[in-house]
Amino acid sequence: MRRLREIDYGILTSSILLSVLGLVGIWGSKGGNSPYFVKQILWITLSLIVFFLLVIIDYDKLINLSPWLYGGLILSLIPLLRGGGVSSWFKIGGVWFQPSELGKIILPLFLTKIMTKKAPSPLSFPWLVKISAIAGVPIILISFQPDLGTAFIYLSFILSAIIVFGMKKVHVKAALALSILIFIFSWFFLLKGYQKDRIISFLNPSEDTRGRSFQIYQSKVSIGSGKFFGKGLKEISQAKLKFLPAAHTDFIFSVIAESFGFLGVIVVFLLYAVLFLRIFKIGAILDEERAIILLYLTAGWLAFQVVFNLLIAVGLFPVTGFPLPFMSYGGSDLLSSYASLGVVNSILAWRWK
Amino acid sequence: MKERVEKLRGKSRLLSELILAFFALVVLRCFQLQIIKGGLYSELARRNSIFRIELKAPRGRIYDREGRIIAETRASFSLAIIRAFSRSPTETLSEVSKVINIPTSILLERFHSQKNYPKRKPIVIAENLSMKQVSRIEFIKEKFPELVIMAEPLRYYPYPEILSHVLGYVGEATKREIKELGVEMGDFVGKKGLEREYDKELRGKKGYRMMLRDSLGNPLKLEEEAFPEEGEVIKTSLDFRLQRFIFRKMKGKKGGVVVLNPKTGGVLAMVSSPCFNSNKLSSRFENNYKLKMMNSPQEPLYTRTIQGTYPIGSVFKIAVAIAALKKGIIKPEDRIFCPGFFYFGNRNFKCWRTGGHGWVNLYSAIEKSCNVYFYKVGAKLGIEKLVEAISKFPFGRKTGIDLPNEKSGILPSPQWKEKTLGIPWFPGETISLSIGQGYLTATPLQIALFGAAIANRGWYPQPHFLISHGGKGWKGKVNNTGVDKWIFEAVLKGMRRVVEKGTGKAARVAGVEICGKTGTAQIVALEKTREVKSHSIFLGIAPCKDPQVVISVLIERSGEGGEIAAPMAGDILRYYFNEKIKGN
Numbered sequence: 001m002r003r004l005r006e007i008d009y010g011i012l013t014s015s016i017l018l019s020v021l022g023l024v025g026i027w028g029s030k031g032g033n034s035p036y037f038v039k040q041i042l043w044i045t046l047s048l049i050v051f052f053l054l055v056i057i058d059y060d061k062l063i064n065l066s067p068w069l070y071g072g073l074i075l076s077l078i079p080l081l082r083g084g085g086v087s088s089w090f091k092i093g094g095v096w097f098q099p100s101e102l103g104k105i106i107l108p109l110f111l112t113k114i115m116t117k118k119a120p121s122p123l124s125f126p127w128l129v130k131i132s133a134i135a136g137v138p139i140i141l142i143s144f145q146p147d148l149g150t151a152f153i154y155l156s157f158i159l160s161a162i163i164v165f166g167m168k169k170v171h172v173k174a175a176l177a178l179s180i181l182i183f184i185f186s187w188f189f190l191l192k193g194y195q196k197d198r199i200i201s202f203l204n205p206s207e208d209t210r211g212r213s214f215q216i217y218q219s220k221v222s223i224g225s226g227k228f229f230g231k232g233l234k235e236i237s238q239a240k241l242k243f244l245p246a247a248h249t250d251f252i253f254s255v256i257a258e259s260f261g262f263l264g265v266i267v268v269f270l271l272y273a274v275l276f277l278r279i280f281k282i283g284a285i286l287d288e289e290r291a292i293i294l295l296y297l298t299a300g301w302l303a304f305q306v307v308f309n310l311l312i313a314v315g316l317f318p319v320t321g322f323p324l325p326f327m328s329y330g331g332s333d334l335l336s337s338y339a340s341l342g343v344v345n346s347i348l349a350w351r352w353k
Numbered sequence: 354m355k356e357r358v359e360k361l362r363g364k365s366r367l368l369s370e371l372i373l374a375f376f377a378l379v380v381l382r383c384f385q386l387q388i389i390k391g392g393l394y395s396e397l398a399r400r401n402s403i404f405r406i407e408l409k410a411p412r413g414r415i416y417d418r419e420g421r422i423i424a425e426t427r428a429s430f431s432l433a434i435i436r437a438f439s440r441s442p443t444e445t446l447s448e449v450s451k452v453i454n455i456p457t458s459i460l461l462e463r464f465h466s467q468k469n470y471p472k473r474k475p476i477v478i479a480e481n482l483s484m485k486q487v488s489r490i491e492f493i494k495e496k497f498p499e500l501v502i503m504a505e506p507l508r509y510y511p512y513p514e515i516l517s518h519v520l521g522y523v524g525e526a527t528k529r530e531i532k533e534l535g536v537e538m539g540d541f542v543g544k545k546g547l548e549r550e551y552d553k554e555l556r557g558k559k560g561y562r563m564m565l566r567d568s569l570g571n572p573l574k575l576e577e578e579a580f581p582e583e584g585e586v587i588k589t590s591l592d593f594r595l596q597r598f599i600f601r602k603m604k605g606k607k608g609g610v611v612v613l614n615p616k617t618g619g620v621l622a623m624v625s626s627p628c629f630n631s632n633k634l635s636s637r638f639e640n641n642y643k644l645k646m647m648n649s650p651q652e653p654l655y656t657r658t659i660q661g662t663y664p665i666g667s668v669f670k671i672a673v674a675i676a677a678l679k680k681g682i683i684k685p686e687d688r689i690f691c692p693g694f695f696y697f698g699n700r701n702f703k704c705w706r707t708g709g710h711g712w713v714n715l716y717s718a719i720e721k722s723c724n725v726y727f728y729k730v731g732a733k734l735g736i737e738k739l740v741e742a743i744s745k746f747p748f749g750r751k752t753g754i755d756l757p758n759e760k761s762g763i764l765p766s767p768q769w770k771e772k773t774l775g776i777p778w779f780p781g782e783t784i785s786l787s788i789g790q791g792y793l794t795a796t797p798l799q800i801a802l803f804g805a806a807i808a809n810r811g812w813y814p815q816p817h818f819l820i821s822h823g824g825k826g827w828k829g830k831v832n833n834t835g836v837d838k839w840i841f842e843a844v845l846k847g848m849r850r851v852v853e854k855g856t857g858k859a860a861r862v863a864g865v866e867i868c869g870k871t872g873t874a875q876i877v878a879l880e881k882t883r884e885v886k887s888h889s890i891f892l893g894i895a896p897c898k899d900p901q902v903v904i905s906v907l908i909e910r911s912g913e914g915g916e917i918a919a920p921m922a923g924d925i926l927r928y929y930f931n932e933k934i935k936g937n
Contacts, residue, residue, distance in 0.1 A: 121360055163368050164361055221401065224386040224394025237402040241567035258398075262387045269376055280369045289358050296365045303368070307375040314382040 003056050006349035010278040012051075014271045015326050015341055019044050019334070021268065022327030025255040029239035029247040036248055036329050043331040047338035054342025058350045059109075062343070063290060066109035070134075073103045077141040100142050100150045101332040105339050107135060107157050108297035115161065116290040122166035131161050148195060149322035153305050160300030164293060215251070218244045220315045223257040223265075230261030248329040250321050253313045268327075276303055282348050291347045298340045403576060404473065404566040409540075410557030411506035413584030415520065415547065417593040418621075418820070424520050424548070426583075427509040430482040430502060432490055433475030434464060438499035438570035445497045446478070452489040455479055463638070469528075470538055475501045477539075477637060498570035506581075508541065508548075512593070513632040515600045518625040518656040519591065519756075519818065521546020522634040544634075546656075547587065547818060549757045554822045557584035585823030590619030598928045599624045602921055607651070608888075608908035609658035609797040612925065615805035615894070615903045618814030618829055620754070621929075623798075625657040659754060662762040662794035663907055666872035666914065667722045667856075668892050669789030671807065671844050674715060676742035677730045678840045685715040685843045691725035695732075697784050702728050705873075719847025720855035722871060724788050731787025736778060739786070740766040745834045747802040747813065748795055753830065754816045762799055765792035789872065801905035804892045806834050807848070807868075808900035810841040849897050856915040857891060860923035865930050866897040869922070871914030886910045891918035895926055902929060 023040055030036045062069075076099040111134060119127050135157045142151040167175075187196070222238040225231070239247040239255045247255050256264045279299045286292050302325055309324040311317035323330050325337040386394060411426035432449065439445060442464055443457075450457040460478050467476045482490070487502055494500050508523045510516065523541045526534065530542050534552065542556070543549035560581035565574040599610050603626040612622040629646050633639045646654055655661065677683050693709030695702045704710065704724040710717070718726035731739065749764030763769070765786065767778035785791040795803075798816060806813040815829030848868035851857040857869040872890030889911045893904040904925060906918040 121357070121364070160368065163371075164365050166364050218401075220386060221394050221397045223383060224390055225398035227387050227391035227395060237565075238398055241402045241565075241573070243398075243401045243568045257383065257387065262383060265380065265383045265387070269380055273373070273376060276369065276372055280365075283362060283365060286362075287355075287358065289361065292358060292361050292365065296368055300368060303372045307372060307379075310379045311375070314379055314386065316378070316382060 003346075003349040004052065007055060007345050008278055008282065008348055010274055011341055011345065014275040014278070015338070016044075016048075018268070018271050018275070018326040021256060021271070022252055022324075022329070024233070025252045025259070025327065026248045026329050028233040028236055028259050029244075029255050039331075040329050040334075043334045046331070047334045050335060051338040051342040051345070054339055055345045055349055057346060058353075059291070059294060059343055059346040060350065062109050062346075063113050063294065066106060066113045069106045070110040073099060073106050074137060074141070077103075077138060098150075098332045100138070100145075100147060100154075101336040103138055104153070104301055104336045105298075105343065107138070107154070108294055108301070108340075108343070110134065111157060111161060111297055112290050112294040115165070115293055119165055122168050123162065123171075124168075125171065127165075128162075128167070128171060132158055146192070152308070153301060153322060156301040156304035157297060159304070160297045163300070164296050215245050216312070216315045216318075219251050219254045219313050222247075222251070222254040223314060226258040226261040226264070228262045230257075230259045230264055233259050246321070249323055250309065250328065251313055252324055252328045253310055256327075257313075272306055279344055282344065286347065286351060288351070291351065295344060295347050298343050302337060302340055402565055402567070404564045404570075404572070406501075406503075406562040406564060407474070407537075408560035408562060408579075408581045409505050410559050410581035411583045412508055412523070412541070412548075412557060413555040413586050413822075415555075415587045415589060417589055417591040417596075418619075419592070421593045423512060423516055423589075423591070423593060424508065424510050426506040428504050429480050429507040430484075430487050431477045431505045431507075432479040432482060433477045433501045433503055435473060435475050435499045435501060435570065436470065437472040439497075440499075445499060448493055448497065449478070449490070449500070452493060453479060453482065453486045459638070467539075474539060475503065477503075477505070480505075480507060480637060508632075508635050510631040510635075512597070513630045514628045515593075515597050516591070517546075517628040517631045518658070519546055519596075519623050520631055521548040522629075522631045523548050524635060525637060541635075545654075546756060547589070550755050551585075551587055551819070551822060555584040555587065558582040587822045588820040589818045590614070590617070590621060590820055591623075591818060592621045594932060595925075595929060596622040596624065599925055600626075600628070602924060603908075606908050606911065607657070608906070608911075609656075609661060610907075610921075610925065611658050611797050611801040611905045612929070613801055613805065613816055613903055615808040615813070615900050618805070618816045619820070620816055620818050621902070623658050623818075625655070625661075627651045627653040629653045656756070656758075657907070657909075658797045659752075659756055659759045660796065661907070662760050662796055663888055663890075663909075664790060664793060664874035664876070665795050665800060666789045666874035666888070666890055668800060668803075668870050668872035668890055668914075669793060670719065670722065670727050670787070671848070671870055671892075672743050672746060672748070672803070673727050673731055673734070673739065673787050674719065674844050674847070675836055675840055676739045677734050678715075678843060679742045679836050680734060680738050682734050682738075683715065683730055685846075688712045688714050689718070689726050689729050691723050693725070695725045695728040695784070697728065697732060698781055700781055702784055715843060716847040716850055719844065719870070720850035722851075722856050727787045728784050731783055734787075736767060736783040736786070739783070740764065742836075743834075745832065745836075746806060747799045747832070748793075752796075752798055752802050752816050754798060755819050759798075760796060762795040763792050790875065797905045797907045800890070800892050800907070801903050804894050804903035804905060806832075807841055807845060808894045808903055810838045810845075811836055845894070845897060848894065852893075852919075857893075857919045859915060859920035860891060860893055860926070862895070862923055862927045862930060865895050865926065867893055867895040867923075867926060868897045868900075869893040869919070871919055873912075873914045876910065886912050889914045889917035891915075891922040893922045893926060895930075902926070 026036050026040055135154055139151045139154045222244045236258045238244045238258055244251055244254055283292060283295050305325050323333040414422055415424035417423050446460040447457045450460055463478050470476050490502055522544055524544045526536045526540050526542045534542055536542055543552035560579045562578040563576040564572045565576055566572050599622050603624050606626055608626055610624045613620045633642045690712055691704055691710040693704045693707055710721050710723045713723050713726050749762055751759050751761045770778050782791055786793055802813055802816055812831055812833045814831055817827050817829055819827045845868050848870055852860050852867045852869045856871040860867060860869050870892045874888040876885050889908045891906045891914055894900045895902055904922050906922045908917050911917040
């Protein structure tokens with residue numbers, strides 16, 4: 001229990017404040033009496049319990065356990081593929097959950113286990129392949145669900161590993177060439193019509209606002225119409241009159257921006273900035289290699305998901321659809337986000353044994 | 354060992370730098386969206402949710418001289434569809450078709466014909482629904498938020514056929530009308546007749562209703578509304594009963610009748626036959642009827658009274674007499690011998706009476722409509738003097754009546770012929786013109802106005818239907834013929850004899866002195882084998898001393914002026930005087 005005293009309250013406070021702001025957004029778009037609001041409060045409570053549980057568990061134990069967890073993750077993703085390949089949800093004992101969300105905790109642990117004291121810096125080619133394969137297997141499985149949003153987030157594990165360890169210049173060039181080839185290939189053979197539409201609509205935002213770029217357009221209208229001070233929660237026509245789709249989930253940021261204007265936007269960014277800067281500050285006092293790797297891989301996906309959710313909301317990236325960590329409505333995502341913060345604090349708390 | 358940790362830590366700094374860079378990017382973007390373009394997006398958000406419903410203005414009512422409504426507006430329950438909220442029009446319309454019993458194909462045709470319609474403006478797909486149909490639509494509206502029931506003012510004519518050419522009809526504005534009249538798509542505008550002439554006055558001012566709606570189109574709240582204003586009331590000089598009487602007389606015949614007050618120029622009745630149904634032509638639907646009217650060989654859409662330019666035959670002899678008296682060529686008492694023919698050049702011009710009329714003066718020549726008298730007078734007068742003397746009369750020029758698309762007819766002259774046909778005038782043509790044949794054409798309205806000039810002994814007013822619009826009265830021009838009064842007295846004396854004992858005896862009305870002139874306009878037959886009857890024409894003025902009324906009757910291809918048009922004019926004048934005596 002003494003480990004709890006080591007918790008970074010900057011991280012905990014800012015994440016809880018973000019969740020409260022998310023609740024306000026849900027209240028604004030769905031109403032205070034809606035089941036969404038009450039459920040979200042329950043999920044936040046549950047997520048905080050998981051957070052504290054993970055703080056009191058030594059992250060080393062989790063790293064050692066990670067090969068088993070990774071194996072379990074892959075297995076749990078396969079039955080979904082067999083069950084028709086339509087759902088990313090999994091039901092255990094009457095509770096639905098997404099194993100892909102659990103993977104966001106497991107992958108950093110497993111990659112840490114594999115890379116510590118072995119991976120060269122900058123990464124060699126065999127190591128690049130190895131890391132890509134470890135992240136790539138779940139990415140492929142999740143893409144077939146098809147949950148492109150989550151699969152996209154998983155790319156952050158490869159990206160974070162490369163940032164932490166560095167990459168040779170030759171490989172950077174080769175990777176660029178390869179990704180272009182992959183894009184061309186997937187455009188013609190892999191992507192489904194609606195996925196292509198999303199990309200097209202992003203490139204041609206002026207197209208029919210009722211058609212495929214509807215979401216991006218409406219999100220921009222929501223944000224823009226908030227102006228400096230916002231319209232206030234009662235007057236947010238975009239979210240309330242259902243012009244903004246998925247207002248309480250993927251586009252919660254737009255709701256806040258419409259309600260509280262540019263001021264609200266600044267508050268959101270200050271909270272996220274505090275959150276991430278506090279996480280990175282932990283990195284400065286760590287001595288253990290595995291602790292550093294695990295910290296950045298964990299923080300990496302969170303940051304990646306935050307940044308891309310916001311880029312989508314402001315119309316700078318095509319829609320794929322995933323929640324904004326800590327703020328969006330939805331249990332699985334809240335759980336994985338807070339659990340990741342739990343891991344981060346566990347690293348902090350267990351730096352002395 | 355320690356070195357490796359420091360190396361990884363150092364590289365990881367890139368991660369935090371990247372995040373902060375992206376945060377800065379998104380904040381800048383929000384600044385752009387919210388601060389720089391905030392006004393634009395606020396407007397877009399407002400347009401998303403605020404829905405403007407237009408409220409059509411009722412067109413102004415039109416009355417006859419005795420206050421009878423001849424054009425009004427009735428509320429119609431109309432069904433409309435808003436394209437912006439429509440996901441599958443075919444599905445919606447087939448459902449609608451089931452409940453209101455209008456074939457899906459008709460609904461779809463109407464829907465697709467309005468492709469250029471604004472997406473958020475309701476497209477009317479059915480008019481005049483019954484309460485039963487309305488309640489059935491209300492029942493399925495839950496499923497189809499794109500459907501709207503509107504109580505909309507629609508033009509209604511209580512006597513759609515009797516007044517068809519005078520009132521005209523209305524219809525949705527065409528692209529050209531939208532540009533020219535400054536109206537909006539889907540607005541009704543006058544297409545013909547008084548509806549078109551006084552469209553601006555009759556149109557009224559539209560209102561609107563601003564509704565708050567969600568993205569599915571469900572109305573939530575009334576934000577703002579402005580009631581429409583009815584168009585101006587128009588009072589006309591028409592006498593509905595007289596119009597109806599003439600309409601019934603003209604049924605089955607082709608031609609036109611104009612009755613007007615020579616002093617004021619107010620038109621009492623104007624019937625062009627065959628007619629059309631103004632209500633049907635004003636409908637958004639009835640496409641079959643519209644096509645039928647447009648393609649009918651009877652040309653019912655053609656207003657014969659102002660657009661039909663006919664040869665007017667012997668009626669023109671009066672104009673020739675006026676010209677000859679004005680130029681001093683003859684005196685009324687001068688006698689001329691009619692042997693039944695007149696040689697001019699090397700042509701033989703015949704009188705209509707084979708044996709000739711013997712010695713005739715102006716009065717008997719008019720009474721008997723002697724051709725030879727007028728041939729000789731015309732030959733003596735010459736074309737230049739003839740045209741010059743009657744240049745102020747309403748021939749070859751528009752009368753300026755308040756109806757659109759009036760035709761001017763032709764008053765031929767050497768200059769006119771040179772200009773339009775490129776060939777010189779032949780002296781023989783002057784002879785033909787002296788009895789109203791050749792290139793001369795005029796509308797029944799011009800004939801009546803010519804009658805007004807005679808009735809007033811020298812001047813004639815601008816003919817019109819309007820008495821007032823929105824309280825503002827009619828202001829028309831007065832034309833002076835520049836001919837002395839005694840000349841008119843002389844021709845009127847002859848015209849009196851026409852009805853008393855001459856060619857126009859059939860127009861006699863007991864107790865009323867009527868002056869008149871018959872006309873029989875021969876038509877050049879294109880097929881020689883078929884016998885073509887002449888246009889039968891009658892011009893009447895009554896009473897002779899102080900005329901109250903002028904009538905012109907023209908019946909196409911029916912026979913002699915004295916046989917067909919004169920008795921018809923007599924019946925109309927009899928009705929006019931009898932009713933008037935009873936009425937006033």
